[in-house]
Amino acid sequence: MIQSAGKVISNRSVKPGYYLMAVKCPAVAKKAKPGQFLTIRCGNGTTPLLRRPFGFHRISASGFEILYERIGKGTAFLSGLKPGDEIDVLGPLGNGFAIPRGKKDFVILAGGMGVAPLASLAESLVRIKKAEVCAIIGARSEKALLCEGHFKNIGIRTLVATDDGTCGKKCFATDVLNDFLEAKQRLRPVIFACGPGPMLKAAAHISKKRGLECHVSLEENIACGVGACLGCAIKTRSGYKLVCKDGPVFNAKEIIW
Amino acid sequence: MVKPNLKVKIGGLELRNPVIAASGTFGSGEEYKDLTDLGSLGAIVTKSVTLRPSEGNPPPRVVETPSGMLNSIGLQNDGVDAFIKDKMPFLSKVKTAVIVSIAAHSVNDYAEIAGKLDRIKKVDAIEINISCPNVKGGLEFAREPGSAAAVVAKVRAASKKPLITKLSPNVKDITEIAMAAEDAGSDAVSLVNTFTGMAIDICAKRPVLGNIVGGLSGPAIKPIALRMVWETAKKIKIPVIGMGGIMGYEDALEFIIAGASAVEIGTANFVNPKAAADIIAGIEKYMLQEKIKNIKELTGCLRT
Numbered sequence: 001m002i003q004s005a006g007k008v009i010s011n012r013s014v015k016p017g018y019y020l021m022a023v024k025c026p027a028v029a030k031k032a033k034p035g036q037f038l039t040i041r042c043g044n045g046t047t048p049l050l051r052r053p054f055g056f057h058r059i060s061a062s063g064f065e066i067l068y069e070r071i072g073k074g075t076a077f078l079s080g081l082k083p084g085d086e087i088d089v090l091g092p093l094g095n096g097f098a099i100p101r102g103k104k105d106f107v108i109l110a111g112g113m114g115v116a117p118l119a120s121l122a123e124s125l126v127r128i129k130k131a132e133v134c135a136i137i138g139a140r141s142e143k144a145l146l147c148e149g150h151f152k153n154i155g156i157r158t159l160v161a162t163d164d165g166t167c168g169k170k171c172f173a174t175d176v177l178n179d180f181l182e183a184k185q186r187l188r189p190v191i192f193a194c195g196p197g198p199m200l201k202a203a204a205h206i207s208k209k210r211g212l213e214c215h216v217s218l219e220e221n222i223a224c225g226v227g228a229c230l231g232c233a234i235k236t237r238s239g240y241k242l243v244c245k246d247g248p249v250f251n252a253k254e255i256i257w
Numbered sequence: 258m259v260k261p262n263l264k265v266k267i268g269g270l271e272l273r274n275p276v277i278a279a280s281g282t283f284g285s286g287e288e289y290k291d292l293t294d295l296g297s298l299g300a301i302v303t304k305s306v307t308l309r310p311s312e313g314n315p316p317p318r319v320v321e322t323p324s325g326m327l328n329s330i331g332l333q334n335d336g337v338d339a340f341i342k343d344k345m346p347f348l349s350k351v352k353t354a355v356i357v358s359i360a361a362h363s364v365n366d367y368a369e370i371a372g373k374l375d376r377i378k379k380v381d382a383i384e385i386n387i388s389c390p391n392v393k394g395g396l397e398f399a400r401e402p403g404s405a406a407a408v409v410a411k412v413r414a415a416s417k418k419p420l421i422t423k424l425s426p427n428v429k430d431i432t433e434i435a436m437a438a439e440d441a442g443s444d445a446v447s448l449v450n451t452f453t454g455m456a457i458d459i460c461a462k463r464p465v466l467g468n469i470v471g472g473l474s475g476p477a478i479k480p481i482a483l484r485m486v487w488e489t490a491k492k493i494k495i496p497v498i499g500m501g502g503i504m505g506y507e508d509a510l511e512f513i514i515a516g517a518s519a520v521e522i523g524t525a526n527f528v529n530p531k532a533a534a535d536i537i538a539g540i541e542k543y544m545l546q547e548k549i550k551n552i553k554e555l556t557g558c559l560r561t
Contacts, residue, residue: 003292003530041528046324046476046504050527090292090530223319223326224527226292228284230304230333231319240313240333 034120038091055117111195138173142166174202204252214252261544268419268444272299279523280358292530300354315467325475329468375416388425388450399425402437413442447498490516506539
């Protein structure tokens with residue numbers, strides 16, 4: 001991990017309320033892996049106070065992108081940044097997605113903003129020889145549906161579920177997952193999921209029932225981000241673990257939901 | 258111009274400068290080794306250790322509040338034996354003073370932990386945390402002068418290390434507790450620990466923290482902490498280590514001018530891992546500008 005100045009390259013709204021920010025920050029980007037995260041200090045004031053965590057949306061040699069929803073004071077600050085502005089970046093933090101060796105079949109399960117860190121993972125997965133990757137994206141509505149085009153562009157079969165049926169099937173992403181696995185019983189895909197707690201819990205349940213490997217990226221309120229404050233604890237079968245240091249990616253069977 | 262002298266003494270312990278990383282915000286130092294020069298700090302106070310392992314409170318454990326944050330970690334740690342085995346090897350190599358924070362539910366446990374640490378050479382001092390608001394009974398010893406004195410006296414008997422008693426602001430009169438700690442043999446007092454507080458999720462109509470209540474830290478508490486440090490420093494002869502919402506060197510100087518011999522940096526470490534190092538540099542620059550040769554000239558120099 002390193003604390004480094006990053007330079008905003010671009011920062012645009014991809015849909016009302018949702019932003020994609022590209023940051024030049026080679027020191028952090030060089031070491032970053034899909035599933036890891038970074039924190040950004042949002043201004044110099046005392047509110048917002050704590051650094052805000054974001055998963056790496058896309059990673060290149062010279063920088064990274066974050067995809068975020070303007071939802072509070074921190075993201076409101078970020079959404080106002082212009083190309084050329086400098087930000088205080090700390091990362092990469094935590095452990096990324098561990099891609100099991102020898103596996104060829106993968107399902108990416110995203111709910112809401114949970115899609116953000118899964119894009120860089122998808123880009124890694126499609127580089128695996130003969131890999132079959134399917135992405136399932138769930139969102140409240142078409143207005144909150146992100147990355148569908150990006151997944152399709154990199155050649156991934158992409159299924160969509162929305163709560164209100166404005167795009168894809170009107171159901172939960174985990175319903176689509178269930179149907180997909182039912183239809184492809186011979187496949188033993190590894191599932192990578194990120195999204196709201198109830199979705200991850202359902203994904204853990206489905207993968208357990210079918211004996212599939214499932215990795216989930218979890219979220220908790222984070223203060224230090226480096227494993228010092230013990231603030232982001234989650235309950236696992238081997239006691240409390242830290243989202244920032246032991247995660248954010250965990251094997252779903254380890255988590256006590 | 259000659260480099261100003263930033264050295265301060267806490268009991269028998271000399272620190273290269275008065276800026277200390279506060280307990281619970283800096284792990285055991287190792288977590289920050291890649292992010293800041295640990296050797297530049299005056300000292301590191303480690304996360305409180307208890308006699309036996311303690312699993313801590315249910316999540317969520319932290320939440321941001323206006324200009325501050327609430328935490329309810331609840332003293333999660335692996336116990337003093339594991340601390341000595343797992344954390345001390347790294348800390349032994351760190352080129353700064355190591356102050357180990359201890360917490361317990363009984364006077365005897367405090368003494369037993371202190372006794373174990375007394376044998377460890379690189380433990381430069383002990384901070385007696387009698388003020389954790391996040392465990393049942395954690396504040397008991399900090400609330401009354403008699404119980405605070407009982408802990409300090411028992412730890413004093415168990416250890417020859419310099420002792421710093423960490424006081425709670427959640428009391429009627431913090432100066433009374435400070436005087437009791439001084440009389441019982443504490444070499445210094447540090448204040449303040451966090452203020453008890455809470456936050457509520459109005460949609461769920463539930464407390465945000467898993468423990469319902471937590472401890473408030475950050476800039477929000479600074480003026481109150483500063484007032485308490487000022488009041489306490491006037492009443493006791495032993496050094497006061499001030500803390501509470503120090504974000505920059507100006508805040509640190511306010512505490513020092515109010516009477517603190519040293520300061521601890523807590524929440525600011527989360528915002529900027531180099532906060533303590535920046536504060537040291539800022540104090541030094543201020544002293545050069547103000548032509549102050551020795552930091553001791555600043556302690557308690559408040560004009561009223």
